[in-house]
């Protein structure tokens with residue numbers, strides 16, 4: 266007999282930062298029937314491959330953590346790939362999941378869906394109330410389309426498709442590419458290399474003044490499973506009739522200068538920091554209002570300084586993905 270622990274759960278993007286943490290969390294909670302495909306095994310932008318997968322695998326639930334992801338430079342340099350890949354991946358997975366009768370799906374968006382100059386902290390209902398940040402607008406537009414797909418399939422077909430909007434994430438298994446990664450992995454690598462090479466200075470992009478909220482990836486995965494385990498009635502009661510997404514964050518933000526200092530200390534780099542103001546700052550601030558998720562009984566566990574120490578420990582053990 267099928268219990269909730271042996272339902273067939275497909276984690277899309279299981280080798281990425283978030284997907285790998287979701288698999289760890291599901292295993293820790295004794296889920297036994299987790300289905301995965303690497304990018305080489307299934308190209309999610311190809312509808313025929315995605316259709317064949319859902320037709321043969323009898324999936325009960327989907328965590329959609331596969332996407333084209335990168336930091337400010339990657340988003341700004343490859344906008345066509347960020348909009349095309351993300352629209353295609355999510356359209357194929359959401360549509361084919363519906364066709365195959367998948368019972369529940371979780372779509373991962375991003376806090377960059379909200380207006381660049383949004384009121385802070387950002388509530389879910391501020392979606393589409395202003396213009397987006399130009400460095401990642403194509404990615405944000407794709408993510409907004411993903412939310413709207415989940416809402417539309419729920420509205421028209423009653424599909425139990427949900428969305429969470431994570432703040433900036435970091436942790437074990439991140440992408441440490443020198444240019445294309447997000448700020449925390451980029452700076453862990455830069456400070457580490459500077460320490461190893463005996464360099465005197467490390468350069469940080471932008472002014473150091475933007476504020477960001479950072480969530481440890483295992484907390485993010487825990488929030489994803491928490492949201493998926495809510496019954497539909499509770500989920501609906503806590504989202505507004507026209508907006509189905511839920512913010513996930515810590516409720517606290519820091520400046521880039523402050524987070525750089527935390528990383529410098531964790532890595533043990535003794536030199537100085539300089540700022541390259543020819544590089545973009547991006548959104549000045551994006552602090553999520555996480556009241557809805559708190560009301561649903563979830564809170565983060567990891568403090569930023571501890572999470573960075575833990576991530577640096579993993580970085581030193583991992584084969585760097587770069």
Ligand SMILES: NC(=O)C1=CN([C@@H]2O[C@H](COP(=O)(O)OP(=O)(O)OC[C@H]3O[C@@H](n4cnc5c(N)ncnc54)[C@H](OP(=O)(O)O)[C@@H]3O)[C@@H](O)[C@H]2O)C=CC1
Pocket residue numbers: 277278279280281282283284303304305307308309310329330331332333334350354373374375376431432433434435439440447
């Ligand atoms: N990291 C962050 O700070 C944030 C992430 N998010 C969201 O969380 C989700 C997960 O992000 P994250 O784990 O960081 O991203 P990663 O880049 O670490 O992982 C993404 C995964 O998706 C796979 N993938 C990408 N494109 C395809 C494709 N066309 N076909 C098959 N597989 C594909 C990748 O495989 P491969 O590497 O082999 O291409 C990789 O395993 C995304 O939706 C992202 O937008 C939201 C906010 C912040």
Ligand SMILES: C[C@H]1O[C@H](OP(=O)(O)OP(=O)(O)OC[C@H]2O[C@@H](n3cnc4c(=O)[nH]c(N)nc43)[C@H](O)[C@@H]2O)[C@@H](O)[C@@H](O)C1=O
Pocket residue numbers: 334335336337338340375376377400401404432433434444445446447448449451452468469470471475477521544545546547548
């Ligand atoms: C999660 C989120 O991630 C992206 O947006 P972002 O919040 O701007 O993320 P970021 O981590 O790349 O930068 C944060 C801040 O940090 C500064 N910064 C300093 N030095 C480095 C540096 O070396 N690398 C990077 N990447 N940033 C640096 C950088 O200038 C910026 O001010 C979105 O495109 C979108 O993909 C998205 O959803």
